[in-house]
Amino acid sequence: MTEPLIELQNITFKYPGAAAPVFQDFNFQFREGQQVGLTGPNGAGKTTLLHLIMGLVKPQAGKIMIFGQEVSKEKDFVNVRQKVGLLFQNPDDQLFCPTVLEDVAFGPLNQGKAPAEAIRIAQETMEKLGLTGFEDRVTYKLSGGEKKLVSLATVLAMQPQLLLLDEPTTGLDTDTKHRLVHLLQDLNLSYMIVSHEDAFLHHTVGECCHVHEHCCVPGPGHQQEN
Amino acid sequence: MSAIQEPFAEGASAAHRLDPRAKVVVAALFAALLAVAQTYAVVLAGLALALIWLVLARLPLKKVVARLLVVNSFIFFLWLVLPLTYPGQVVWRLGPLAATREGLVYTGLITLKSNAIIIALIALIATIPVITLGQALQTLRLPDKLCHLLLFTYRYLHVFEQEFQRLVQAMKIRGFKPGTNLHTYRSYAYLAAMLLVHSYDRADRVFQAMLCRGFRGTFYSLRTFSWRRQDGFFLALSLPALVALAYLEWGFPAFLRG
Numbered sequence: 001m002t003e004p005l006i007e008l009q010n011i012t013f014k015y016p017g018a019a020a021p022v023f024q025d026f027n028f029q030f031r032e033g034q035q036v037g038l039t040g041p042n043g044a045g046k047t048t049l050l051h052l053i054m055g056l057v058k059p060q061a062g063k064i065m066i067f068g069q070e071v072s073k074e075k076d077f078v079n080v081r082q083k084v085g086l087l088f089q090n091p092d093d094q095l096f097c098p099t100v101l102e103d104v105a106f107g108p109l110n111q112g113k114a115p116a117e118a119i120r121i122a123q124e125t126m127e128k129l130g131l132t133g134f135e136d137r138v139t140y141k142l143s144g145g146e147k148k149l150v151s152l153a154t155v156l157a158m159q160p161q162l163l164l165l166d167e168p169t170t171g172l173d174t175d176t177k178h179r180l181v182h183l184l185q186d187l188n189l190s191y192m193i194v195s196h197e198d199a200f201l202h203h204t205v206g207e208c209c210h211v212h213e214h215c216c217v218p219g220p221g222h223q224q225e226n
Numbered sequence: 227m228s229a230i231q232e233p234f235a236e237g238a239s240a241a242h243r244l245d246p247r248a249k250v251v252v253a254a255l256f257a258a259l260l261a262v263a264q265t266y267a268v269v270l271a272g273l274a275l276a277l278i279w280l281v282l283a284r285l286p287l288k289k290v291v292a293r294l295l296v297v298n299s300f301i302f303f304l305w306l307v308l309p310l311t312y313p314g315q316v317v318w319r320l321g322p323l324a325a326t327r328e329g330l331v332y333t334g335l336i337t338l339k340s341n342a343i344i345i346a347l348i349a350l351i352a353t354i355p356v357i358t359l360g361q362a363l364q365t366l367r368l369p370d371k372l373c374h375l376l377l378f379t380y381r382y383l384h385v386f387e388q389e390f391q392r393l394v395q396a397m398k399i400r401g402f403k404p405g406t407n408l409h410t411y412r413s414y415a416y417l418a419a420m421l422l423v424h425s426y427d428r429a430d431r432v433f434q435a436m437l438c439r440g441f442r443g444t445f446y447s448l449r450t451f452s453w454r455r456q457d458g459f460f461l462a463l464s465l466p467a468l469v470a471l472a473y474l475e476w477g478f479p480a481f482l483r484g
Contacts, residue, residue, distance in 0.1 A: 093431040110440035
């Protein structure tokens with residue numbers, strides 16, 4: 001049995017000012033090569049789970065292990081973020097550079113790549129997503145679907161080992177959704193997808209988890225592995 | 227639909243193609259010099275210099291005039307007040323009001339100064355896209371925080387504007403008609419507060435998204451500025467002109483006098 005890529009042990013998390021905790025003694029495991037859909041009603045903590053993994057929110061109690069190492073401080077998560085990519089729900093939160101090329105190159109530059117190298121990676125990633133020719137487009141003038149794909153490009157450009165996608169299909173038309181399905185199938189990456197769309201999950205993940213206060217249980221749409 | 231436009235930023239004129247760093251330096255020196263200048267000769271010479279830059283920028287005259295009108299509409303209020311309140315020799319009287327010669331001279335000086343500075347800024351700064359300006363300021367070693375503030379303000383003004391429009395639409399489709407009543411005031415207060423809350427939340431999420439992509443406080447730019455011969459010429463001609471203006475205003479500094 002391989003060591004889990006991500007392991008959350010007895011996590012308790014409550015948003016400040018909230019009446020009830022989102023997670024109480026929450027346990028979760030994610031293994032290399034898994035492709036998991038996270039489902040659950042609004043407010044169940046799906047997004048919170050992804051944010052806990054990225055260190056954007058910190059649990060009040062419990063232990064987070066990523067790549068076999070305990071992460072708790074901001075410094076630990078800086079390393080996590082080099083290897084794990086998070087696609088935000090709203091692409092307007094993610095895109096902040098004036099042009100598409102600069103936005104996609106932002107991650108690689110932060111990873112210490114030289115500008116020429118960052119541009120090369122950005123262009124390759126965009127080509128993979130069918131975004132060739134978008135380099136000089138202005139990010140805030142893109143359509144909703146284009147923004148979503150560019151956001152995905154900004155995450156993929158960092159060449160993550162694990163991808164966390166927070167409702168990647170909201171606002172996408174059927175064609176773009178199909179494109180996304182094919183992309184994810186071709187990527188050959190481990191990923192977790194938060195989504196309310198059974199049809200989309202059916203094509204992209206091997207199993208579904210229903211997020212609860214204490215744990216994730218195999219949820220509707222779950223398919224037995226092998 | 228966007229309210230934020232940069233009508234002068236696009237173009238291929240001599241002024242557009244100059245290195246933004248050179249333009250920023252010259253424009254800053256020019257503005258500071260003219261702001262403190264006290265003599266008509268210097269201000270008029272400055273105005274002439276600004277007009278030369280404007281010609282180099284080859285901007286649509288109509289839009290330039292429109293922008294100058296906006297500035298001068300503020301200066302118009304100075305003409306209403308300043309000549310009547312400035313102490314000095316009275317040259318014109320209307321009932322209890324009296325305009326002074328010194329007041330008129332002073333207001334005229336302010337008018338010329340403002341126009342010269344605005345024209346110079348239109349020709350030299352408005353011809354730089356805001357994003358490039360931010361990066362140029364950064365390479366000129368201005369504090370990173372200020373440069374980032376400029377860049378982010380610009381980027382998210384659009385988003386806030388859209389958010390504002392969305393909220394206004396949400397009010398309209400539920401039959402909101404502004405009037406002079408408490409309901410209107412309260413609704414506008416909610417609108418303003420909501421915009422503030424939304425903006426704050428968004429700033430938070432944007433920062434989180436940046437952290438996720440490995441941001442650690444430093445921006446790396448893809449843009450490199452290249453200094454060309456024209457930029458050298460521009461500096462070689464502009465800086466002596468500025469020195470000449472300073473000389474005209476203050477004469478030689480004491481330590482240079484023989």
